[in-house]
Amino acid sequence: MSDTSSLPEYAIEAIDLKKTYGGTQKAPPKEALKGVDLKVRRGSIFGLLGPNGAGKSTFINIFAGLVKKSSGTARTWGIDIDKDSRAARAAIGVVPQEINMDVFFTPYETLELMAGFYGVPKAERRTEELLAAVGLEDKRNAYVRQLSGGMKRRLLVAKAMVHAPPVLVLDEPTAGVDIELRRQLWDYVRELHARGTTIVLTTHYLEEAQELCDEIAIVDQGQVVACEPKEQLLQRMDRKTLVIEPAEALSAVPGELAAFDAEIREDGALAISYRRGQESVAEMIEKFRASGGRIDDLRTEEPDLEDVFLALTYNREDA
Incomplete structure:
Protein backbone atom coordinates (compact mmCIF):
# COMPACT_ATOMS: atom_id res chain seq x y z
CA MET A 1 0.00 0.00 0.00
CA ILE A 92 -4.06 20.27 -12.99
CA GLY A 93 -5.21 19.21 -16.44
CA VAL A 94 -8.24 20.90 -17.98
CA VAL A 95 -10.36 19.44 -20.76
CA PRO A 96 -12.17 22.45 -22.25
CA GLN A 97 -15.65 22.34 -23.72
CA GLU A 98 -14.42 23.88 -26.97
CA ILE A 99 -12.33 21.77 -29.35
CA ASN A 100 -9.11 23.76 -29.75
CA MET A 101 -6.41 21.89 -31.67
CA ASP A 102 -4.32 22.47 -34.78
CA VAL A 103 -6.16 20.44 -37.41
CA PHE A 104 -2.97 19.87 -39.44
CA PHE A 105 -1.21 17.94 -36.65
CA THR A 106 -1.71 14.25 -36.03
CA PRO A 107 -2.90 12.98 -32.63
CA TYR A 108 0.63 11.69 -31.98
CA GLU A 109 2.18 15.07 -32.84
CA THR A 110 -0.44 16.90 -30.78
CA LEU A 111 0.38 14.94 -27.64
CA GLU A 112 4.13 15.15 -28.17
CA LEU A 113 3.90 18.92 -28.62
CA MET A 114 1.79 19.34 -25.48
CA ALA A 115 4.19 17.18 -23.48
CA GLY A 116 7.02 19.42 -24.67
CA PHE A 117 5.14 22.50 -23.50
CA TYR A 118 4.96 20.97 -20.03
CA GLY A 119 8.65 20.06 -20.08
CA VAL A 120 8.06 16.31 -19.93
CA PRO A 121 11.33 14.57 -20.90
CA LYS A 122 11.05 12.32 -23.96
CA ALA A 123 11.89 9.26 -21.90
CA GLU A 124 8.92 9.97 -19.58
CA ARG A 125 6.28 10.72 -22.19
CA ARG A 126 3.25 8.44 -22.37
CA THR A 127 2.00 9.34 -25.83
CA GLU A 128 1.35 5.80 -27.03
CA GLU A 129 -0.24 4.82 -23.73
CA LEU A 130 -2.59 7.83 -23.81
CA LEU A 131 -3.58 7.22 -27.44
CA ALA A 132 -4.45 3.63 -26.54
CA ALA A 133 -6.34 4.72 -23.42
CA VAL A 134 -8.67 6.98 -25.42
CA GLY A 135 -8.97 4.51 -28.31
CA LEU A 136 -7.01 6.51 -30.87
CA GLU A 137 -3.94 4.34 -31.43
CA ASP A 138 -5.18 3.47 -34.93
CA LYS A 139 -5.52 7.20 -35.69
CA ARG A 140 -2.11 8.21 -34.36
CA ASN A 141 -0.91 9.40 -37.79
CA ALA A 142 -4.18 10.79 -39.17
CA TYR A 143 -4.64 14.55 -39.29
CA VAL A 144 -6.85 15.97 -36.54
CA ARG A 145 -9.12 17.44 -39.22
CA GLN A 146 -9.89 13.87 -40.32
CA LEU A 147 -11.14 12.85 -36.88
CA SER A 148 -14.81 12.75 -35.91
CA GLY A 149 -16.12 15.07 -33.22
CA GLY A 150 -16.07 12.28 -30.68
CA MET A 151 -12.47 11.38 -31.50
CA LYS A 152 -11.41 15.01 -31.12
CA ARG A 153 -13.06 15.16 -27.72
CA ARG A 154 -11.19 12.04 -26.63
CA LEU A 155 -7.96 13.59 -27.87
CA LEU A 156 -8.69 16.62 -25.68
CA VAL A 157 -8.77 14.30 -22.65
CA ALA A 158 -5.43 12.78 -23.67
CA LYS A 159 -3.94 16.29 -24.14
CA ALA A 160 -4.91 17.22 -20.59
CA MET A 161 -3.19 14.10 -19.23
CA VAL A 162 0.23 14.35 -20.95
CA HIS A 163 1.90 15.66 -17.79
CA ALA A 164 0.12 13.13 -15.52
CA GLN A 235 -32.08 13.50 0.63
CA ARG A 236 -32.71 17.26 0.68
CA MET A 237 -35.82 16.46 -1.31
CA ASP A 238 -37.93 14.79 1.36
CA ARG A 239 -40.80 14.07 -1.01
CA LYS A 240 -41.43 10.74 -2.68
CA THR A 241 -44.12 9.69 -5.12
CA LEU A 242 -46.35 6.64 -4.90
CA VAL A 243 -47.39 5.61 -8.40
CA ILE A 244 -50.45 3.36 -8.69
CA GLU A 245 -51.29 1.77 -12.01
CA PRO A 246 -55.01 1.02 -11.74
CA ALA A 247 -56.57 -2.07 -13.28
CA GLU A 248 -59.33 0.14 -14.72
CA ALA A 249 -58.80 3.63 -16.15
CA LEU A 250 -59.59 6.53 -13.82
CA SER A 251 -61.51 9.60 -14.94
CA ALA A 252 -60.62 11.57 -11.81
CA VAL A 253 -58.70 11.28 -8.54
CA PRO A 254 -60.86 9.24 -6.12
CA GLY A 255 -62.55 11.38 -3.48
CA GLU A 256 -61.01 9.27 -0.73
CA LEU A 257 -57.61 10.64 -1.80
CA ALA A 258 -58.70 14.29 -2.05
CA ALA A 259 -56.66 15.22 1.03
CA PHE A 260 -53.44 14.04 -0.66
CA ASP A 261 -51.34 15.67 -3.39
CA ALA A 262 -52.56 13.36 -6.14
CA GLU A 263 -52.90 13.57 -9.91
CA ILE A 264 -53.60 11.34 -12.88
CA ARG A 265 -50.69 11.20 -15.30
CA GLU A 266 -50.95 11.09 -19.08
CA ASP A 267 -50.33 7.35 -19.07
CA GLY A 268 -53.29 6.84 -16.71
CA ALA A 269 -51.24 6.17 -13.59
CA LEU A 270 -52.26 7.78 -10.31
CA ALA A 271 -49.31 9.66 -8.77
CA ILE A 272 -49.45 10.66 -5.09
CA SER A 273 -46.70 12.90 -3.74
CA TYR A 274 -45.97 12.63 -0.03
CA ARG A 275 -43.40 13.56 2.61
CA ARG A 276 -41.23 10.83 4.02
CA GLY A 277 -42.25 9.83 7.53
CA GLN A 278 -45.26 12.16 7.57
CA GLU A 279 -47.77 10.33 5.39
CA SER A 280 -48.48 6.61 5.26
CA VAL A 281 -48.16 4.70 1.99
CA ALA A 282 -50.31 1.94 3.49
CA GLU A 283 -53.06 4.48 4.20
CA MET A 284 -52.95 5.76 0.60
CA ILE A 285 -53.27 2.23 -0.77
CA GLU A 286 -56.08 1.45 1.66
CA LYS A 287 -58.01 4.58 0.66
CA PHE A 288 -57.56 3.78 -3.03
CA ARG A 289 -58.96 0.32 -2.49
CA ALA A 290 -61.80 1.78 -0.38
CA SER A 291 -62.75 3.88 -3.41
CA GLY A 292 -63.36 0.65 -5.32
CA GLY A 293 -60.12 0.81 -7.26
CA ARG A 294 -58.09 -2.27 -8.09
CA ILE A 295 -54.30 -2.11 -8.36
CA ASP A 296 -52.53 -3.56 -11.38
CA ASP A 297 -49.07 -2.42 -10.24
CA LEU A 298 -47.46 0.14 -7.94
CA ARG A 299 -44.07 1.64 -7.27
CA THR A 300 -42.41 4.55 -5.49
CA GLU A 301 -40.23 7.17 -7.16
CA GLU A 302 -37.32 8.90 -5.47
CA PRO A 303 -36.30 12.47 -6.33
CA ASP A 304 -33.35 12.72 -8.70
CA LEU A 305 -30.61 15.29 -9.01
CA GLU A 306 -32.64 17.38 -11.44
CA ASP A 307 -35.33 17.86 -8.80
CA VAL A 308 -32.71 19.04 -6.29
CA PHE A 309 -31.06 21.32 -8.85
CA LEU A 310 -34.33 23.02 -9.76
CA ALA A 311 -35.38 23.37 -6.13
CA LEU A 312 -32.10 25.09 -5.22
CA THR A 313 -31.76 27.39 -8.24
CA TYR A 314 -35.29 28.14 -9.40
CA ASN A 315 -36.31 31.77 -9.00
CA ARG A 316 -33.21 32.75 -7.00
CA GLU A 317 -33.23 35.95 -9.07
CA ASP A 318 -36.34 36.98 -7.13
CA ALA A 319 -34.93 36.06 -3.73
Whole structure:
Protein backbone atom coordinates (compact mmCIF):
# COMPACT_ATOMS: atom_id res chain seq x y z
CA MET A 1 0.00 0.00 0.00
CA SER A 2 1.42 3.39 -1.01
CA ASP A 3 2.01 6.08 1.59
CA THR A 4 -0.51 8.91 1.25
CA SER A 5 0.46 10.78 4.42
CA SER A 6 2.35 13.43 2.43
CA LEU A 7 -0.48 14.05 -0.02
CA PRO A 8 -2.86 16.98 0.47
CA GLU A 9 -6.31 16.36 1.91
CA TYR A 10 -7.87 18.53 -0.76
CA ALA A 11 -7.15 18.52 -4.49
CA ILE A 12 -8.71 21.97 -4.94
CA GLU A 13 -9.40 24.64 -2.32
CA ALA A 14 -11.13 27.97 -2.80
CA ILE A 15 -11.46 30.37 0.12
CA ASP A 16 -13.58 33.51 -0.30
CA LEU A 17 -12.76 33.44 -4.00
CA LYS A 18 -14.06 36.45 -5.90
CA LYS A 19 -13.95 37.58 -9.49
CA THR A 20 -15.40 40.75 -10.98
CA TYR A 21 -15.10 41.43 -14.68
CA GLY A 22 -14.66 45.08 -15.59
CA GLY A 23 -17.57 46.96 -17.08
CA THR A 24 -17.83 48.74 -20.41
CA GLN A 25 -19.72 51.74 -21.68
CA LYS A 26 -22.62 49.44 -22.48
CA ALA A 27 -22.50 47.09 -19.48
CA PRO A 28 -21.70 47.48 -15.76
CA PRO A 29 -19.03 45.35 -14.03
CA LYS A 30 -20.02 41.69 -13.71
CA GLU A 31 -19.50 39.93 -10.38
CA ALA A 32 -18.94 36.37 -11.55
CA LEU A 33 -17.82 34.85 -8.21
CA LYS A 34 -19.10 36.24 -4.93
CA GLY A 35 -16.84 34.79 -2.27
CA VAL A 36 -16.84 31.10 -3.14
CA ASP A 37 -15.73 28.63 -0.47
CA LEU A 38 -15.23 25.19 -1.94
CA LYS A 39 -13.03 22.19 -1.19
CA VAL A 40 -12.63 19.14 -3.43
CA ARG A 41 -11.35 16.10 -1.57
CA ARG A 42 -8.39 14.24 -3.01
CA GLY A 43 -9.53 11.08 -4.75
CA SER A 44 -13.10 12.13 -5.38
CA ILE A 45 -15.17 12.53 -8.53
CA PHE A 46 -16.58 15.96 -7.83
CA GLY A 47 -19.49 17.45 -9.76
CA LEU A 48 -19.78 21.19 -10.31
CA LEU A 49 -23.28 22.03 -11.51
CA GLY A 50 -25.05 25.26 -12.26
CA PRO A 51 -27.03 27.08 -14.94
CA ASN A 52 -25.34 29.07 -17.71
CA GLY A 53 -23.63 32.14 -16.29
CA ALA A 54 -23.46 30.68 -12.77
CA GLY A 55 -19.66 31.09 -12.55
CA LYS A 56 -18.50 27.52 -13.19
CA SER A 57 -16.18 28.36 -16.09
CA THR A 58 -14.73 31.36 -14.26
CA PHE A 59 -13.99 29.14 -11.26
CA ILE A 60 -12.25 26.53 -13.40
CA ASN A 61 -10.30 29.06 -15.44
CA ILE A 62 -8.87 30.68 -12.31
CA PHE A 63 -7.30 27.34 -11.33
CA ALA A 64 -6.18 26.74 -14.91
CA GLY A 65 -4.35 30.08 -14.91
CA LEU A 66 -6.56 31.53 -17.66
CA VAL A 67 -8.44 34.05 -15.50
CA LYS A 68 -6.99 36.22 -12.76
CA LYS A 69 -9.01 36.24 -9.56
CA SER A 70 -10.03 39.53 -7.96
CA SER A 71 -9.42 38.32 -4.39
CA GLY A 72 -9.43 35.27 -2.17
CA THR A 73 -7.26 32.16 -1.96
CA ALA A 74 -7.00 29.32 -4.47
CA ARG A 75 -4.90 26.19 -4.04
CA THR A 76 -4.38 23.21 -6.34
CA TRP A 77 -2.94 20.05 -4.76
CA GLY A 78 -2.03 22.18 -1.75
CA ILE A 79 -0.13 24.73 -3.88
CA ASP A 80 -1.20 28.38 -3.74
CA ILE A 81 -1.73 29.60 -7.30
CA ASP A 82 -0.25 33.01 -6.42
CA LYS A 83 2.84 31.75 -4.60
CA ASP A 84 3.82 29.08 -7.14
CA SER A 85 1.65 29.45 -10.22
CA ARG A 86 3.80 27.15 -12.35
CA ALA A 87 3.63 24.21 -9.95
CA ALA A 88 -0.09 24.81 -9.38
CA ARG A 89 -0.81 24.71 -13.11
CA ALA A 90 1.31 21.56 -13.48
CA ALA A 91 -0.91 19.83 -10.92
CA ILE A 92 -4.06 20.27 -12.99
CA GLY A 93 -5.21 19.21 -16.44
CA VAL A 94 -8.24 20.90 -17.98
CA VAL A 95 -10.36 19.44 -20.76
CA PRO A 96 -12.17 22.45 -22.25
CA GLN A 97 -15.65 22.34 -23.72
CA GLU A 98 -14.42 23.88 -26.97
CA ILE A 99 -12.33 21.77 -29.35
CA ASN A 100 -9.11 23.76 -29.75
CA MET A 101 -6.41 21.89 -31.67
CA ASP A 102 -4.32 22.47 -34.78
CA VAL A 103 -6.16 20.44 -37.41
CA PHE A 104 -2.97 19.87 -39.44
CA PHE A 105 -1.21 17.94 -36.65
CA THR A 106 -1.71 14.25 -36.03
CA PRO A 107 -2.90 12.98 -32.63
CA TYR A 108 0.63 11.69 -31.98
CA GLU A 109 2.18 15.07 -32.84
CA THR A 110 -0.44 16.90 -30.78
CA LEU A 111 0.38 14.94 -27.64
CA GLU A 112 4.13 15.15 -28.17
CA LEU A 113 3.90 18.92 -28.62
CA MET A 114 1.79 19.34 -25.48
CA ALA A 115 4.19 17.18 -23.48
CA GLY A 116 7.02 19.42 -24.67
CA PHE A 117 5.14 22.50 -23.50
CA TYR A 118 4.96 20.97 -20.03
CA GLY A 119 8.65 20.06 -20.08
CA VAL A 120 8.06 16.31 -19.93
CA PRO A 121 11.33 14.57 -20.90
CA LYS A 122 11.05 12.32 -23.96
CA ALA A 123 11.89 9.26 -21.90
CA GLU A 124 8.92 9.97 -19.58
CA ARG A 125 6.28 10.72 -22.19
CA ARG A 126 3.25 8.44 -22.37
CA THR A 127 2.00 9.34 -25.83
CA GLU A 128 1.35 5.80 -27.03
CA GLU A 129 -0.24 4.82 -23.73
CA LEU A 130 -2.59 7.83 -23.81
CA LEU A 131 -3.58 7.22 -27.44
CA ALA A 132 -4.45 3.63 -26.54
CA ALA A 133 -6.34 4.72 -23.42
CA VAL A 134 -8.67 6.98 -25.42
CA GLY A 135 -8.97 4.51 -28.31
CA LEU A 136 -7.01 6.51 -30.87
CA GLU A 137 -3.94 4.34 -31.43
CA ASP A 138 -5.18 3.47 -34.93
CA LYS A 139 -5.52 7.20 -35.69
CA ARG A 140 -2.11 8.21 -34.36
CA ASN A 141 -0.91 9.40 -37.79
CA ALA A 142 -4.18 10.79 -39.17
CA TYR A 143 -4.64 14.55 -39.29
CA VAL A 144 -6.85 15.97 -36.54
CA ARG A 145 -9.12 17.44 -39.22
CA GLN A 146 -9.89 13.87 -40.32
CA LEU A 147 -11.14 12.85 -36.88
CA SER A 148 -14.81 12.75 -35.91
CA GLY A 149 -16.12 15.07 -33.22
CA GLY A 150 -16.07 12.28 -30.68
CA MET A 151 -12.47 11.38 -31.50
CA LYS A 152 -11.41 15.01 -31.12
CA ARG A 153 -13.06 15.16 -27.72
CA ARG A 154 -11.19 12.04 -26.63
CA LEU A 155 -7.96 13.59 -27.87
CA LEU A 156 -8.69 16.62 -25.68
CA VAL A 157 -8.77 14.30 -22.65
CA ALA A 158 -5.43 12.78 -23.67
CA LYS A 159 -3.94 16.29 -24.14
CA ALA A 160 -4.91 17.22 -20.59
CA MET A 161 -3.19 14.10 -19.23
CA VAL A 162 0.23 14.35 -20.95
CA HIS A 163 1.90 15.66 -17.79
CA ALA A 164 0.12 13.13 -15.52
CA PRO A 165 -1.63 15.73 -13.37
CA PRO A 166 -3.18 14.51 -10.11
CA VAL A 167 -6.27 16.67 -10.80
CA LEU A 168 -8.28 16.51 -14.02
CA VAL A 169 -11.07 18.99 -14.79
CA LEU A 170 -13.60 17.99 -17.43
CA ASP A 171 -15.68 20.94 -18.62
CA GLU A 172 -18.84 19.57 -20.28
CA PRO A 173 -16.89 16.54 -21.62
CA THR A 174 -19.82 14.87 -23.37
CA ALA A 175 -21.56 17.93 -24.82
CA GLY A 176 -22.79 17.11 -28.30
CA VAL A 177 -21.62 13.48 -28.37
CA ASP A 178 -23.79 10.43 -28.89
CA ILE A 179 -24.88 8.07 -26.12
CA GLU A 180 -22.35 5.35 -27.00
CA LEU A 181 -19.40 7.74 -26.87
CA ARG A 182 -20.73 9.29 -23.67
CA ARG A 183 -20.68 5.86 -22.05
CA GLN A 184 -17.13 5.25 -23.32
CA LEU A 185 -15.97 8.53 -21.81
CA TRP A 186 -17.70 7.66 -18.54
CA ASP A 187 -15.80 4.37 -18.44
CA TYR A 188 -12.51 6.18 -19.07
CA VAL A 189 -13.27 8.71 -16.31
CA ARG A 190 -13.86 5.83 -13.91
CA GLU A 191 -10.60 4.22 -15.03
CA LEU A 192 -8.63 7.43 -14.41
CA HIS A 193 -10.28 7.77 -11.01
CA ALA A 194 -9.38 4.19 -10.14
CA ARG A 195 -5.75 5.03 -10.87
CA GLY A 196 -5.89 7.83 -8.29
CA THR A 197 -6.75 10.90 -10.37
CA THR A 198 -9.11 13.38 -8.73
CA ILE A 199 -11.83 14.31 -11.22
CA VAL A 200 -13.76 17.58 -11.30
CA LEU A 201 -16.69 17.44 -13.68
CA THR A 202 -18.89 20.26 -14.90
CA THR A 203 -21.91 19.14 -16.84
CA HIS A 204 -25.39 20.10 -17.94
CA TYR A 205 -26.33 16.42 -18.03
CA LEU A 206 -27.70 15.81 -14.55
CA GLU A 207 -27.79 12.08 -15.33
CA GLU A 208 -24.02 12.27 -15.86
CA ALA A 209 -23.37 13.84 -12.47
CA GLN A 210 -25.69 11.40 -10.75
CA GLU A 211 -24.00 8.47 -12.50
CA LEU A 212 -20.36 9.47 -11.89
CA CYS A 213 -19.97 11.85 -8.96
CA ASP A 214 -19.69 11.05 -5.28
CA GLU A 215 -19.82 14.70 -4.18
CA ILE A 216 -21.61 17.60 -5.84
CA ALA A 217 -21.59 21.37 -5.55
CA ILE A 218 -24.33 23.49 -7.08
CA VAL A 219 -23.33 27.02 -8.06
CA ASP A 220 -25.81 29.75 -8.90
CA GLN A 221 -25.21 33.45 -9.50
CA GLY A 222 -21.58 33.21 -8.39
CA GLN A 223 -22.34 31.49 -5.09
CA VAL A 224 -22.31 27.92 -3.81
CA VAL A 225 -25.88 27.04 -2.87
CA ALA A 226 -25.09 23.42 -1.91
CA CYS A 227 -22.03 21.20 -1.52
CA GLU A 228 -22.62 17.73 -0.17
CA PRO A 229 -22.13 14.04 -0.85
CA LYS A 230 -24.49 13.04 -3.65
CA GLU A 231 -26.71 10.83 -1.50
CA GLN A 232 -27.04 13.52 1.15
CA LEU A 233 -27.90 16.08 -1.50
CA LEU A 234 -30.66 13.85 -2.86
CA GLN A 235 -32.08 13.50 0.63
CA ARG A 236 -32.71 17.26 0.68
CA MET A 237 -35.82 16.46 -1.31
CA ASP A 238 -37.93 14.79 1.36
CA ARG A 239 -40.80 14.07 -1.01
CA LYS A 240 -41.43 10.74 -2.68
CA THR A 241 -44.12 9.69 -5.12
CA LEU A 242 -46.35 6.64 -4.90
CA VAL A 243 -47.39 5.61 -8.40
CA ILE A 244 -50.45 3.36 -8.69
CA GLU A 245 -51.29 1.77 -12.01
CA PRO A 246 -55.01 1.02 -11.74
CA ALA A 247 -56.57 -2.07 -13.28
CA GLU A 248 -59.33 0.14 -14.72
CA ALA A 249 -58.80 3.63 -16.15
CA LEU A 250 -59.59 6.53 -13.82
CA SER A 251 -61.51 9.60 -14.94
CA ALA A 252 -60.62 11.57 -11.81
CA VAL A 253 -58.70 11.28 -8.54
CA PRO A 254 -60.86 9.24 -6.12
CA GLY A 255 -62.55 11.38 -3.48
CA GLU A 256 -61.01 9.27 -0.73
CA LEU A 257 -57.61 10.64 -1.80
CA ALA A 258 -58.70 14.29 -2.05
CA ALA A 259 -56.66 15.22 1.03
CA PHE A 260 -53.44 14.04 -0.66
CA ASP A 261 -51.34 15.67 -3.39
CA ALA A 262 -52.56 13.36 -6.14
CA GLU A 263 -52.90 13.57 -9.91
CA ILE A 264 -53.60 11.34 -12.88
CA ARG A 265 -50.69 11.20 -15.30
CA GLU A 266 -50.95 11.09 -19.08
CA ASP A 267 -50.33 7.35 -19.07
CA GLY A 268 -53.29 6.84 -16.71
CA ALA A 269 -51.24 6.17 -13.59
CA LEU A 270 -52.26 7.78 -10.31
CA ALA A 271 -49.31 9.66 -8.77
CA ILE A 272 -49.45 10.66 -5.09
CA SER A 273 -46.70 12.90 -3.74
CA TYR A 274 -45.97 12.63 -0.03
CA ARG A 275 -43.40 13.56 2.61
CA ARG A 276 -41.23 10.83 4.02
CA GLY A 277 -42.25 9.83 7.53
CA GLN A 278 -45.26 12.16 7.57
CA GLU A 279 -47.77 10.33 5.39
CA SER A 280 -48.48 6.61 5.26
CA VAL A 281 -48.16 4.70 1.99
CA ALA A 282 -50.31 1.94 3.49
CA GLU A 283 -53.06 4.48 4.20
CA MET A 284 -52.95 5.76 0.60
CA ILE A 285 -53.27 2.23 -0.77
CA GLU A 286 -56.08 1.45 1.66
CA LYS A 287 -58.01 4.58 0.66
CA PHE A 288 -57.56 3.78 -3.03
CA ARG A 289 -58.96 0.32 -2.49
CA ALA A 290 -61.80 1.78 -0.38
CA SER A 291 -62.75 3.88 -3.41
CA GLY A 292 -63.36 0.65 -5.32
CA GLY A 293 -60.12 0.81 -7.26
CA ARG A 294 -58.09 -2.27 -8.09
CA ILE A 295 -54.30 -2.11 -8.36
CA ASP A 296 -52.53 -3.56 -11.38
CA ASP A 297 -49.07 -2.42 -10.24
CA LEU A 298 -47.46 0.14 -7.94
CA ARG A 299 -44.07 1.64 -7.27
CA THR A 300 -42.41 4.55 -5.49
CA GLU A 301 -40.23 7.17 -7.16
CA GLU A 302 -37.32 8.90 -5.47
CA PRO A 303 -36.30 12.47 -6.33
CA ASP A 304 -33.35 12.72 -8.70
CA LEU A 305 -30.61 15.29 -9.01
CA GLU A 306 -32.64 17.38 -11.44
CA ASP A 307 -35.33 17.86 -8.80
CA VAL A 308 -32.71 19.04 -6.29
CA PHE A 309 -31.06 21.32 -8.85
CA LEU A 310 -34.33 23.02 -9.76
CA ALA A 311 -35.38 23.37 -6.13
CA LEU A 312 -32.10 25.09 -5.22
CA THR A 313 -31.76 27.39 -8.24
CA TYR A 314 -35.29 28.14 -9.40
CA ASN A 315 -36.31 31.77 -9.00
CA ARG A 316 -33.21 32.75 -7.00
CA GLU A 317 -33.23 35.95 -9.07
CA ASP A 318 -36.34 36.98 -7.13
CA ALA A 319 -34.93 36.06 -3.73
